[in-house]
Each structure stands twice: as C-alpha cells, then as structure tokens.
Amino acid sequence: MERPAHLVVGLVKKPHGVKGEVLVHPVTDEPDAVFRERRILAVVDREGRPTGQELVVARARQFHRAWLLHLEGAEDREFVEPLRGQYLALRAEDVRDLEPGEFYYHELVGMTVVTGEKAAVGAVAEVIEAPQGPMLVVRGEAKEHLVPFAPWLVRKVDRAARTIEIAPPPGLLEV
Numbered sequence: 001m002e003r004p005a006h007l008v009v010g011l012v013k014k015p016h017g018v019k020g021e022v023l024v025h026p027v028t029d030e031p032d033a034v035f036r037e038r039r040i041l042a043v044v045d046r047e048g049r050p051t052g053q054e055l056v057v058a059r060a061r062q063f064h065r066a067w068l069l070h071l072e073g074a075e076d077r078e079f080v081e082p083l084r085g086q087y088l089a090l091r092a093e094d095v096r097d098l099e100p101g102e103f104y105y106h107e108l109v110g111m112t113v114v115t116g117e118k119a120a121v122g123a124v125a126e127v128i129e130a131p132q133g134p135m136l137v138v139r140g141e142a143k144e145h146l147v148p149f150a151p152w153l154v155r156k157v158d159r160a161a162r163t164i165e166i167a168p169p170p171g172l173l174e175v
Helices: 077-083
Strands: 006-016 021-026 040-044 050-063 066-071 087-091 112-115 120-130 133-139 144-148 154-158 163-166
Parallel strands (some): 112 163
Antiparallel strands (some): 112 120
C-alpha cells in the first residue's frame, strides 16, 4: 500500500472564544507531539486530499479531551470560523516511524479479517474512533460487524498478506 502524502491528526470542531483559537479533536495517540509550536498542519478534505491551505501552530494547550490551538495570523473568530469541520494533517515526512505493533488506520482499511480457523469475516471498510478504542467496521458477504481493534481480540496483523487475524469470543460475530 502506498503511503499517503498527509496523515490526519485532528478535526476542527469549532472556534473557541473571540481571539482566534480553535477547538480540535485529536485523532492521534500523541497530540502533545503533534500540536506544538511552529508545527505546520495542512487542511485536508474528508478523503485526506490537501486543500492547499497550510496553518502554523502558534500556541497549543490541552483542553479536556481536546486541544486548543492558536494559529499564526489568527487574531479573531472570523479568521478561524471557516476551519469548522475541517481536518488537519501532518505531511507524511513529518511523522515519526512506527514501532512494531503500531499501525495507521489507513493501513487497516481494505485488510481481510479472518478468525484463527482462517474463516473469512470480511474486509475492513472503516476505522471508527470510539471512547473504548478503535473499532473496525468489517463488511462481510451478508453482515457488517463492529470489531474492537484491541490486543485481547486481535492476534496478528500481517501487512504483507493484508490480513488481520482475530480470536472472537462466542457471539461477537453473531450480533
């Protein structure tokens, strides 16, 4: 699979206050490393394609489960209002290398999910950020399953074979 030019790291939820800050929902495990001073973030569409707009973080701070970013040049709410609902992304070359056992969500999409007995469950159509952790939307021939992407369930991810082996507890795939 070809690595994309940008990786999504956050979703702008809304402007915050009147001095040009935005509330960003992070979609990264390391928001403190991503949302730092002088970091360049690209605005991308829902498919991850750059819109051509780049933003520079002037200041960032955690705010509850989100982050507040003040962007260079943003002096008021009107400057940041058009960013509402937009995705922010890092250039791929600015992303750290992954450790063994770590994956980007885009890598999982399209992988075939199988049980330990090699029975096909379906293909990963989407990865959803849920409060309890990532959930794989797995589309089979007759059903769609929500499968937690968790160590207790996922036995093996084989990038080369594009498969995810799971050990589903009784009833998980019948729901």
